[in-house]
Amino acid sequence: MEKRIGNCIRKTKETDIAITINLDGQGKNQIDTGIPFFDHMLNGFARHGLFDLDVKVVGDLEVDCHHTVEDTGIVLGQAIAEALGDKAGIKRYGSFLLPMDETLALCAIDLSGRPYLNFQAEFPTEHIGGLDTEMIKEFFYAVSYSAAMNLHLKIMDDGNSHHMAEALFKAFGKALDAATMEEPRMKDVWSTKGSL
Template sequence: MGSEAAKTQRQARVERQTKETQITAKVDLDGTGRYDVSTGIGFLDHMIEQLARHSLIDIELDCEGDLHIDGHHTTEDCGIVLGKAVANALGDRAGIRRYGHAYIPMDETLTRCALDVSGRPYLIWKVGFTRDKLGEMDTELFREFFQAFAQHGGITLHVENLYGENSHHIIESSFKALARALRQAVEIDPRLDGEIASTKGTLL
């Protein structure tokens, strides 16, 4: 009974309106991986679509940002809004598995992600690139997205590219690893029967 009640409430809508970006996001943690993403940065769209597809979290995201300056505000703020949406959809985090991990290979590349949907944000980012840009996106901005997502999602997040050469493969495997680990962590564990996965009795 507790698990079913938790599942029906696992959706959220978040808006962010600043002088730098105007963003609306919706997530459904119990979706099928559907997505409708428009950030103005083609490569970022592609990565968030991968996040949705491989986590099975439905994501709708529309962003108008100050891309005439650069992609920083758009990238970071999309991470903020998606993190908040996931956190809001989780509510008190009752009944979830809490931990997740994934190893994702992509051709010559292997990336590992481990996370704890703990309410305590932290990012370990051991990912480097051989190129400064992918499409029109600066590769240094990917860390900003992951940092913002972890901070506002209340997630302890460790991402490490173990090896690889192609920058496209490195970052795509990072997003897919996040997706698979997140899918695992936010799933309802029927054996918990709606209880919090902590001896403290809270994850917030």
């Protein structure tokens, strides 16, 4: 496979975002969104998915975290889509069940080209650090739609909000790594339609 790197930039009146992702990396990352807890979550995603990830975000955090988190999801999804190209030779599907102390999270992905998010997680707190917990769903919605992936995330056993969020982000990294892996027996796109 050729190098699978996506590099996307998005500037609006609300945010200025640049993201580069290497799907065949080692988990190295430089992340600065202005929200330390969100940085921590993206670090877990990159490290456990073995993606090299550079994220630089300047957002209107004086308003709230909404635009920063949602727009980061949009740009990350675009970068993932760019890195995948035509998706020839990948496994397409990936899933992972991840324990985090008392919490258990499930992530399942189909890189189908058909965006959809099924998100089942009820956080016991409204905030974790400077991140509104309701924005976690919005982040994954933005990623799933801009990357055109079918994404299912579910907390099987809940608990501490920090553990729940971390389990979701790490499970997402592991499942995406599995879905983007090369399948040496499949040289074309894994679809009866011939394209994804």
